[in-house]
Amino acid sequence: MRDDPIAVVARDLSKTYDRLEAVKSISFEVPTQTCFGFLGPNGAGKTTTMRMISCAMPPSAGELSVLGMSVVTEPRRIKSRMATVPQEDNLDEEITVLDNLLIHARYYGIKPRIARPKAVELLEFMELAEKRDQEIRELSGGMKRRLMIARGLLNTPELLVLDEPTTGLDPQARHLVWDRLRSLKRQGVTLLLTTHYMEEAAQLCDRLVIMHEGRVLVEGAPRDVVADHTTREVVEVLEPESDVQEQLEGLASVAQGVERLADRWLFYTDEGDLLLEKIRAIVPPGCVWLRGATLEDVFLSLTGRGLLD
Amino acid sequence: MSTATIDRPRAFDISLPGAWRYWHRNAMVFRRIWLLGIMAWFAEPVIYLVAMGLGLGKYLERVQGVQYIEFIAPGLLAVSTMFGATFSVTWDAWFKMERVGVYHAAINTPLSVEDVALGEILWGATRATIYGSAFMVVATAFGVFRSWWGLLTLPAIALVGLVFAITGLIYTYAIKRVDYLAYYWTLFITPMFMFAGVFFPLERLPDWVRAIAWFMPLYHAANLMRSLMTQGEPTAALTSALWLGVVALVLLPVPLRMLRRRLVG
Numbered sequence: 001m002r003d004d005p006i007a008v009v010a011r012d013l014s015k016t017y018d019r020l021e022a023v024k025s026i027s028f029e030v031p032t033q034t035c036f037g038f039l040g041p042n043g044a045g046k047t048t049t050m051r052m053i054s055c056a057m058p059p060s061a062g063e064l065s066v067l068g069m070s071v072v073t074e075p076r077r078i079k080s081r082m083a084t085v086p087q088e089d090n091l092d093e094e095i096t097v098l099d100n101l102l103i104h105a106r107y108y109g110i111k112p113r114i115a116r117p118k119a120v121e122l123l124e125f126m127e128l129a130e131k132r133d134q135e136i137r138e139l140s141g142g143m144k145r146r147l148m149i150a151r152g153l154l155n156t157p158e159l160l161v162l163d164e165p166t167t168g169l170d171p172q173a174r175h176l177v178w179d180r181l182r183s184l185k186r187q188g189v190t191l192l193l194t195t196h197y198m199e200e201a202a203q204l205c206d207r208l209v210i211m212h213e214g215r216v217l218v219e220g221a222p223r224d225v226v227a228d229h230t231t232r233e234v235v236e237v238l239e240p241e242s243d244v245q246e247q248l249e250g251l252a253s254v255a256q257g258v259e260r261l262a263d264r265w266l267f268y269t270d271e272g273d274l275l276l277e278k279i280r281a282i283v284p285p286g287c288v289w290l291r292g293a294t295l296e297d298v299f300l301s302l303t304g305r306g307l308l309d
Numbered sequence: 310m311s312t313a314t315i316d317r318p319r320a321f322d323i324s325l326p327g328a329w330r331y332w333h334r335n336a337m338v339f340r341r342i343w344l345l346g347i348m349a350w351f352a353e354p355v356i357y358l359v360a361m362g363l364g365l366g367k368y369l370e371r372v373q374g375v376q377y378i379e380f381i382a383p384g385l386l387a388v389s390t391m392f393g394a395t396f397s398v399t400w401d402a403w404f405k406m407e408r409v410g411v412y413h414a415a416i417n418t419p420l421s422v423e424d425v426a427l428g429e430i431l432w433g434a435t436r437a438t439i440y441g442s443a444f445m446v447v448a449t450a451f452g453v454f455r456s457w458w459g460l461l462t463l464p465a466i467a468l469v470g471l472v473f474a475i476t477g478l479i480y481t482y483a484i485k486r487v488d489y490l491a492y493y494w495t496l497f498i499t500p501m502f503m504f505a506g507v508f509f510p511l512e513r514l515p516d517w518v519r520a521i522a523w524f525m526p527l528y529h530a531a532n533l534m535r536s537l538m539t540q541g542e543p544t545a546a547l548t549s550a551l552w553l554g555v556v557a558l559v560l561l562p563v564p565l566r567m568l569r570r571r572l573v574g
Binding site (some may be wrong): 017054056057058075076077079080083084086088089090091092093094097103104106107108109151155239 | 322324326331333334337338341348409410411413414415416417418419420421543572573574
């Protein structure tokens, strides 16, 4: 089974609950030993998809197989070979850090003789070794997240699903988590994560899909997605005064596209320097700059709104 | 490759090792707080035993041929067992299910929803047995055992604990807000406590009162304990045990099904 090149296959997968069509007939394949990302704003259907993959919620229609098995008929066998780190921490607050891991290991049927050294090793891996006897409430948000990930590694999963692994973490904590996830990928673990941070997806993901309102809009490697769905560069203009707006609109024909957001205008172009020069002549200095296009721009041009909205 | 539209999940996905693993989680947590936990919930029936049994008992003739304290001790043993199970499967289970995510963490592992519900029931029964046994030790000091059938009290406690673990969990899994838990006590536990024959026999009360009492688990639990401990009547004990056993068997699948609907949909 470990040689199966595809970890997750979804075909026309749908989920409807509480009369809400959360996931609308999506299809994707997650190759093993890669990091696969689900990007999208809140309510895009990312978490619902993760829950279906984690066997926590049966699909309403379509096919979904994880590690070569159907989520409907083989949830126990799938769950014994994968792990899920949900969006919200659900650590056992009545017991210590180490006991959290030991109890969780027992859920997997791992013998205490094997579980204890494994737990200690994972605490070291997630830089929590000195916290092993502390209570959960004494941990910071970043430490809790790392402990959640450590807990998800107890059964040495082939597939690790992480739902927004760094939401709410400070930059240092986020970089530590990223570093550990990269290290897991090198060890051959297939990672599947959701995020609405562009930087996270660009840092970690080999492939990704962008979801919006229950559908998959695009799929591909981050670089290809950007190259295929937007221009090379973007000129940003910060809150243009009303008297120069007409002149700026006149430049729209030079750019391949213009997006007017609440606080800034975006000009999509493959010739940034040229356009930048023209705009500098119109608006005051410091209010305009040139940058490379990102996944955020792809999302913006596909849906007309930002990922963090 | 299988399709979700064709495959049907198993109607009842249950594994005893799975339930045992969840039971073990609860036991491990309880081991850290057992003294506090026991003191709080087992003190109450002991206070009733001493206050009513010794205090009120001074002013009473013998009840059903025994001292008043001997009459109420078996009933209070049933109450103490009921409290132990009920606390475990109401506040405690709610907290684990809704507040701290213990349930969600468990079902992300190979454990199924049914394993967790069954483990919760078995733990409720275990905790009830611990509370009941603690009360029994105290009651023994007051010399309330008058029959050798009293040796069967321990399995009887476990049976009573099982019944109340199931009924309480059904209620907990049915409600949407923690505030409703109080109604389980005011509408179910407290009326039984007062009217199920713990403090006074029901034989001189109108037929309809006894008819209602027959549907109360505590009525049969108190009768079971009394038949074993003081009266030494195996037939009466067997009748009560049968009532409790049938109720446990019939209701057992209910909370399992309810939890699946609640957590998985």
